[in-house]
Amino acid sequence: MKAEIKQLIDAMSKRFTSHPWHGIEIGEKQPAIVNAFIEIIPSDSIKYEIHKPSGYIMVDRPQKLSNHMPCLYGFVPQTYCDTQVAAFSNEKTGRTDITGDLDPLDICVLSERTFAHGNILCDAKVIGGFRMLDGGEADDKIIAVLKGDQAYGNIDNIEDMPKLVIDRVRHFFLTYKDLDGGAKNVEITHVYGREEAFEVIKRSHADYLAKFGNADENLATALEGLLK
16 A cells, blocks of 8 residues: 555545444454444333445334343444355354345444443453344354443453343344234354354454455545555
């Protein structure tokens, strides 16, 4: 990348807010510690999600059931669940028909702290995940703890987390579509440890790069074209 182009990109990054999916790095210490963009907190009675074209948080729908999200919930930037994630799900389940859901990789961040709002970034230490299938699509949920959390921060693997905490999160995802008639299409085939979670993160990042490329390199190419 030419020095002048790099300087221009650096200047733009100080002037404009980055897109949460494309403009924020997955994390220097990934896959062990990743950036997590939080869309929903436990007190939310509305399901929020990122508006992919703009990066703003949008209302997806009001929550129809009385149970709320039991953790911080969002996605890992610069991830995408496509062919490599689907291949891993097929390998681990012995199936051949699973496809990727074509969304960023979801992450659940456990903390003993109370949060006032979503639309925030946090450092998340990965401890495991759920191999979740929704309508035949790979919809993995990475399970992490908030880095530095006083209650959960020292936990390294999902097997060391209190079982009732994991069961609560698992129950939410198996029941949150009950009123929509979609629960029968949702299944969690495995609860896996951090090594498998690391593999899912690596594959989802590879899927992202295959689909979208590197954001800075794409911008540099576009700027070079304009400046010629």
